[in-house]
Amino acid sequence: MAYNAGVRQENIHRLWGRLQGVSVRLDDIGENVTRIRMRSLGARLLGFEVDAYLVGNILIDTGFPYVQGPLLAVLEDRDIRMICCTHSHEDHTGNCAALAAAHDCPVYLRHADSMWEEGEYPLKPYRWIWWGVPEAFQPEEMPAVVESGGRRLEVVPTPGHSRAQVAFFEVATGDVFTGDLFVSPGAAAVLIWEDPWAAVASLRWVAALKPRRMLTGHGLIADDPAPRLELKAERIEAAARRAVELMAEGLPPREVVRRVFANGAAKDRFFEWMTSREFSRLNFVRAAVRHAPEGHEAWGLGLEA
DSSP: OOOOOOHHHHHHHHHHHHHTTOEEEEEEOSTTEEEEEEEOHHHHHHTOOEEEEEETTEEEOOOOGGGHHHHHHHTTTSOOOEEEOSOOSHHHHTTHHHHHHHHTOOEEETTGGGTTTTTTTTOOHHHHHHTOOOOOOOOEEOOSEEEETTEEEEEEEOOSSOTTOEEEEETTTTEEEEETSOSSSSOOOEETTOOHHHHHHHHHHHHHTOOSEEEESSSOEEESOHHHHHHHHHHHHHHHHHHHHHHHTTOOHHHHHHHHOOSOHHHHHHHHHHTTTSEEHHHHHHHHHHTOOTTGGGGTOOOOO
């Protein structure tokens, strides 16, 4: 399903994009990997940048639409043979159409046939204000391994944040590119379609690979990341278990949120309001119950699966 914002709306987006003060910077971070660092007013307010990576001639993610002009310029002379997306959200796929056309290369995405199912069509106002509206593109289904120019990346499904999300693991270097699998170190508010239990499993799958280096989609590069991944998995699992237990006791969801998340209530309610309830701790609590794994009866909860 294609999304056409219309000429008038596109002009508004271009103007707003210019006001965002976008910037793009390329950093050589070793192993013939180039980190593409993208910033804007919106990203700075959120407290992070958006990163893509050029691994040899494989481009992992394409950033958000507002950086399209400078991004195309800095990558104009680079050899890009394929684009591989960690997931479908617009801050990661926002320039797929333009870059694929400029470099005459395919775009790969897991669950390509359902790429519009996580709020991308239509975008809620906060998402196009923050990142911009991506041009429609036609991705191909992600294979189990992507190879080009002597680089070989294993595709590791990592659902939770997104049904489509994957990590890319290069055995030869020990690098793992994780998209939004790891953004913050603990349990946090989630988007309405997220599954915290799947996120726990995904974190542990990647930790089990024992990667040398983790390269995330939002500013963090970490050596020996397995302990960080395991700790985040433990924290999410503990919060999800507690949420299910408290809901089983009959507490109202808002009270469960207050007990599971001790701090930051005002900030959480602000983001819930700003995102039209698409992102909140309340979503975490409801998702923990909705996706509670089979066998949770062993916890003594008595909930339906």
